[in-house]
Amino acid sequence: MITQDGGIRSLALMAAANKDYQKVLTPFLMTFLRKCRPSDVPRHAEFVQVCVDDFNKEEFVAILEKRLPDASASQATRIKKILKKLA
Numbered sequence: 766m767i768t769q770d771g772g773i774r775s776l777a778l779m780a781a782a783n784k785d786y787q788k789v790l791t792p793f794l795m796t797f798l799r800k801c802r803p804s805d806v807p808r809h810a811e812f813v814q815v816c817v818d819d820f821n822k823e824e825f826v827a828i829l830e831k832r833l834p835d836a837s838a839s840q841a842t843r844i845k846k847i848l849k850k851l852a
Contacts, residue, residue: 773797773812780816791821798828803835807843814847826851 773794780790794813801809810829817825829844836844 770808770812773809777813777816787816787818787820791816795821795824795828798825798832803832804837804840806832806836807840807847810844810847814850817851822851 776790777794780787780794794816798806798809798813806829810825813825826848829848833841833844
């Protein structure tokens with residue numbers, strides 16, 4: 766898990782730093798958020814939010830809202846905090 770966390774964080778930071786990278790990496794990161802374990806969604810969403818902009822914000826929010834019902838109370842709080850920042 767540590768390797769996966771570091772990998773997702775690194776990819777998100779690369780996407781945030783360069784628009785060309787963002788075009789390639791954002792679809793992967795969004796797919797990853799759709800498919801990762803419910804308990805991992807808040808942590809990975811926090812990593813991915815650094816590369817969210819007006820271009821991909823709607824997709825990111827939709828993914829988080831769809832995954833929200835599967836989250837525990839503390840996980841839901843973390844997800845809602847991310848959504849609030851993006852509102």
